[in-house]
Amino acid sequence: MNPSEPLVPSRVVVVGFGPVAARLVEHLEPLVAAGRVALTVLGQEPDAAYNRVLVADVAVGRTSEAAIGLADTDTLRATGIDVRLGARVDRIDRPFRRVLLTDGEAVDYDRLVLATGSRPVRPRLTGLEGPAGSDDAHLLPPGVSFLRDLSDARTVAAALAAQQRIVVLGGGILGIEAALAAAEEGGRVTLVHHGRSPMERLLGDGARVLATALRQAGITVVAGTSTGIELEHGHFAGVRLEGGVRVDGGALVLACGVRPRTELAEGCDLAVADGILVDHTLRAVGMEDIWAIGDCAEVCCLRSSCRACAGATAPQGLIGPGWQQADDVGAAFVADLSGDGGVPLTGFRSAPDPGPGVRRDPVVVLKARGVDAVVAGETDADPWTVEPGLAVAEWADPGHGRYAKMVTRDGVLTGLVCVGMPRTGAELILLFERGSELPADRSSLLRLDSAEGLLTASPPGPAATLCRCAGVTRGTVQDSVAAGCTSVQDVSAVTRAGTGCGGCHDGIRAVIEQHFAAAVAS
Amino acid sequence: MQQAGTGQHTHCPYCALQCAMTVTAGTHDGGASVDARDFPTNRGGLCRKGWSAAELLAHPDRLTAPLLRDADGVLREAPWDTVLQLIGDRVRDIQARHGRDAVAVFGGGGLTNEKAYTLGKFARLALRTSRIDYNGRFCMSSAAAAGNRAFGVDRGLPFPLEDLGAASVVLLLGSNAADTMPPFVQHLRGAQAAGGLVVVDPRRSATARLTDQGRGVHLQPTPGTDLVLLLGLAHVVVAEGLEDRRFLEARASGYDDVTRGLARWWPERVQGITGVPAASLRAVARLLAAGARRGAEGGHGAYILTGRGIEQHADGTDTTTAAVNLALLLGLPGTAHSGYGTLTGQGNGQGGREHGQKADQLPGYRKITDPAARAHVAGVWGVPEEAIPGPGLPAVELLASLGKPGGTHCLFVHGANVAVSAPDAATVVDGLRSLDLLVVSDFFLSETAALADVVLPVLQWAEEEGTVTNLEGRVLRRRPAVGPPPGARSELWIMQELARLLEAPSLFSEDPSTMFDELARASAGGLADYSGLDYGVLDGADPAYWPYPAGSTGTPRLFLGAFAHPGGRAVLVPVSPRAGTAAARTPAPLLLATGRLLEHYQSGTQTRRVPALLAAQPAARLQLHPSTAHDLGIAQGDPVVVTSAQGEARALADLTPDIRQDTVFLAFHFADAGSANRLTGSATDPVSGMPEFKTTPVGVTRLDSADPLHAARLEVVA
Secondary structure, eight states, X not given: OOTTSOOOOEEEEEEOOSHHHHHHXXXXXXXXXXXXXXXXXXOSXXXXXXXXXXXXXXXXXXXOTGGGBOXXXXXXXXXXXXXXXXXXXXXXXXXXXXXXXXXXXXXXXXXEEEOOOEEEOOOOOBTOOOSTXXXXXXXXXXXXXXXXXXXXXXXXXXXXXXXXXXXXXXXXXXXXXXXXXXXXXXXXEEEEESSSSTTHHHHTTHHHHHHHHHHHTXXXXXXXXXXXXXXXXXXXXXXXXXXXXXXXXXXXXXXXXXXXXOHHXXXXXXXXXXXXXXXXXXXXXXXXXXXXXXXXXXXXOSOTTOGGGTTOOOOTTOHHHHHHHHHHHHHHHHHHHSSSOOOOXXXXXXXXXXXXXXXXXXXXXXXXXXXXXXXXXXXXXXXXXXXXXXXXXXXXEGGGTEEEEEEEXXXXXXXXXXXXXXXXXXXXXXXXXXXXXXXXXXXXXXXXXXXXXXXXXXXXXXXXXXXXXXXXXHHHHHHHHHTTOOSHHHHHHHHOTTSSSOTTHHHHHHHHHHHHHHHHHO | OOOTTSEEEEEOSSSTTOOEEEEEOOSTTOOOEEEEOOOTXXXXXXXXXXXXXXXXXXXXXXXXXXXXXXXXXOEEEOOHHHHHHHHHHHHHHHHHHHOXXXXXXXXXXXXXXXXXHHHHXXXXXXXXXXXXXXXXXXXXHHHHHHHHHHHSSOOSSSSOGGGGGGOSEEEEESOOHHHHSGGGGGGGHHHHHTTOEEEEOSBOOTTGGGGTTTTEEEEOOOTTOHHHHHXXXXXXXXXXXXXXXXXXXXXXXXXXXXXXXXXTOOHHHHHHHHOOXXXXXXXXXXXXXXXXXXXXXXXXXXXXXXXXXXXXXXXXXXXXXXXXXXXXXXXXXXXSSOEEEEOOOSTTTTGGGTSSOSTTEETTTEETTOHHHHHHHHHHHTSOGGGSOOOOOOHHHHHHTBTSTTSBSEEEEESOOHHHHSSSHHHHHHHHHTOSEEEEEESSOOTTGGGOSEEEEBOXXXXXXXXXXXXXXXXXXXXXXXXXXXXXXXHHHHHHHHHHHTTOOSOOOSOHHHHHHHHHHHHTTSSSOOTTOOHHHHTSSSOOBSOOOTTSOOOSSTTSSOOSSTTSOEEOOOOOOOTTOGGGOSSOOEEEEEEOOTTOOTTSTTGGGSHHHHHHSOSOEEEEOHHHHHHHTOOTTOEEEEEOXXXXXXXXXXXXXXXXXXXXXXXXXXXXXXXXXXXXXXXXXXTTOOBOOSOEEEEEEEOOTTSTTHHHHHHHHO
């Protein structure tokens, strides 16, 4: 830009104000402060961005709404950012590059970023029918809610406070986390799920170990297909299962997955599959001035040769990849718009870019206090499958609530399941995120959770060091005792053992006692 | 001078714990001896380094005359007046040809306050160069930067060490004190008894083992992820409402900015980056909060202490800041029963960073860019303010400038062995070789001295008068117990003589007491104010903690009333990890952490000359996990080659399940082929200039026994 020209800020509009949008806004703040970007953020919720991952913790009272906040509206406005909360977008007018709000206002853009996130799936159940296409929680019957936003959290918190039995519908990660959170905080909880065990598809046999852990946490776990809900006095009273069984409760939490919110994109003829289709620069396919990031986006590069996009999928409700996308778009905007090659914020890229053709499968870590379960990558491989490069190791100890599975290709960890072994689970996720090779001795990873950790027994012989500070062996101390030392002070004076940190004084005393016990015995 | 047979009260020559000892001169030809002395820090304890320290006084390797490199390139003894005259002439010549900044000074954290102070003054007034920095840049710079920006002043422990003993919870981050300062661990007993000792280290170190049997918790994160770990702990504190709101409202600022950043670091996310389970993070955060609450109620409180393990990184300042933020959220600093501190490493690592041998500082922990500070110091020195040069280059940049066009052509080294201790040591050695003039003051022919044009033999700790400031900011007297070998001179005398030859203004005295008195005046009104101190006060019975302004009785506990920022508030500074850290590289390499052994100190110049210490740890040994070793085809004791982007080193394999499978450890005390710093890189922290010592990607292979050079290499290793 010619410095003599007056600076015309580029108009950037972000639709959505969730965690991913908030991260992008952080990148753009310096550009706004420098007058290079005029930024408008349109959030539908009445609250500024907060960490949605922690909504269940708010619901059960483990944390506060304030503690999960990711942005402060006043601070952003003071920077000059036009933040609008409770703003509903009616449609996007692409030909005129503007966003039209339901209140009739229009906001012009040079660059538009869709970060509309996802919405919870409303299951098809008798009694839950609503107007087509309206998934808004306020249209659910009393006593029924999702657990997606802060208003949902308040609803569930009220039910817990009223000591109602909470029925959680959905045996996926969200349902299990909600059920565990409520149960661990003293709530009465029933979890209703399809199939044999919750999370069976992801965890395989590990799901059965998990189910036991859920029961031990006090959750009533019910397998079955729900067909409808029943109301009493207009309020939720139970879930009806196939076969007629009714699961009673005072509140129902729907945890049946999420779907990308794409209707704005569809309304302006952007390409949409499950999510808004974007290329590897996160631009909506075929668009120069529209981007989509986070849950609403689905990376699908049309160039089949594009390495960057091969195998990539939508973030599927996981926040880490969404933040990475915000970092990428933020860096690109900073590079384009700063005019001085400004340095973008950087994120923490823990997940490696996979090579071409490698599945970028989600990492799922159960957030719970007393139950540990992690899963990532390909988990369906069988230990007995013969396939070049593939090796699968499995450890099952359901009696003690432990299960682990490690899938490797050419030694590199490509899939894992780990239940009931916290250190092993944490380590495996770390190794998976880094694309690490596993040691040939897979069992060494299981031993991270062994009772003694990795204690090595020091050899008890006379050559073993008894006093580390002074470098004195047990044998030297024994010799000094044999030569007449009868106290720690004596031994210290003769050998210097015990003259540093004093941590070996008990050991020295033991040598003295052994000596005199042996003398008495002989 | 003491008569033979009567002991002189002094302190150990090695680490910052500065254990009290009594040194007794030998009778006839018998060597001097060391006895432990009861003192609040070491409580009568010494480690084997301290016990054996006197063996170095009359060591056959002692330098007893100046050495001058002759025409054949051989160092030969020469008279003092010859070498001093030569140094003076060469300095004038080099500065005439290349400018004043072509001459540089590299100091050390082991120098007494008097020597550190005089060295800074010598650089600026006698050599008239801006280029002075010191090896503390490799030690304390990140903690100092973090402490300064949070509290307004950096004193390692802003409370007496004894306070720790009453704590119920102590979080030790990246410190292996059980090896590096063994008597220190006596102060952890209270926390151990309460089950509240928490040690964070990728190795199950001797210190980590102090948590065994219910005495605490060991967290074992993968190297380079301490910052994320600390963000995770702080997240739990805020998410569960465990922070000390009253403290934060009354005594700190920046809370909102920091907590908004924390919402992003919930434990299950942190677990996937660090390898530390979410449940452990929650448990430790709650343990800390419980200790903090007890402390706030006047009971057994909580302390957070950092060490080089989390500080010696290219993001060391931010990582240490994350530890400080955690402490502030819990309301620990500046209170009577809880606190935050960093464990200073070198003997005078505290005093050494206060009195002007840092590139950006003047005595009293003053900024060299502050006009008022410059005017004050110029006044004490009796020179016009413009006679004091501006800020110079931090250590890594300074060493990188050796022999470069526009760079450094002449280097004075005092109390440091950069050929072994500096990162990317092989490049540093090349730089030292390319100098027009290298002058090294040492009492042994260290690896750096061996490269010098002139080596000046100087005094050891038991031969000199002076002061050091220990890890708790307490100023201690060092007293001569034995006479120096004939031919060795004090560094104060050397600077006095060179200053005279260079026609420097102001005072350069060989008398330590005189220089200390000037230091006290120069520090008056600064952050590290010593103006109320002199040898008379220090020889008295009462402990002397700085700041000790004239008319005061010192400050055992800093910040009780207010922090040192204007307004008296501590500042929480938001920090988050940067991308591109070595730990995030894929496919994940083995990560090398360098560190220390109980038996050796720093570059080993001293301890490798003590037979018992050398026998216990004779050569570089690479710690690695048995399953890692198995996959690499390496067995216990095998000679191995470690390679990094920077270079390679040789070591013997030491298999231990106490280290993470993705981590290898090599102590940096060894020279030549076994030098760990041949592997470390030159990346530095943008705030502190601290190099990255703890997260270097490496490969490890076994030295092929079929290799015809095998036998020769083995000799090099062993």
